[in-house]
Amino acid sequence: MVRRFSDPVEVRVGVPEQPEAFIWRGRLYVVRQVLSQWRERRAWWRDALDAEEATVRPGAAIAVAAREQRVWRVEASPGWSFAPGVYDLAHDESAPRDRWSLIRVAD
Structure with missing residues (x-):
């Protein structure tokens, strides 16, 4: 089962720019192995919903x-x-x- 989150985390990055450890909900997690790495588009609708009207500029939604x-x-x-x-x-x-944020946890 996969659970989705959007929790901020503190991450310690090693020499090849890979996560070595992270703190989530006050607990330190040690990375034993990096399984995969990729790029994905951010959830733009979350940014749009979270944006304050004072900070929104014309054309900012495209960026x-x-x-x-x-x-x-x-x-x-x-x-x-x-x-x-x-x-x-x-x-x-x-x-x-x-x-950094924790976005998914697989059980």
Whole structure:
């Protein structure tokens, strides 16, 4: 079963620019293995719904629709004694700050 989220996470990135660990809901998860990596378009409708009228500029919707995020599918666990799970971490490279989020968890 796959559950969807859009929770912000803090991610520690290693030398080949891959996630090594992340903090989700106050708990540290150690990445045991990177399973896959790809790019996907962001959910532009979420950005449109979350946008404040004061920050929306003409033509901004086109730029938002074209934004992509890099997704990493990792096997991780909150400790070596716990069974690992599969997590999808999204990195929004177009955000002004280094923004990561957890978007899917597979049980």
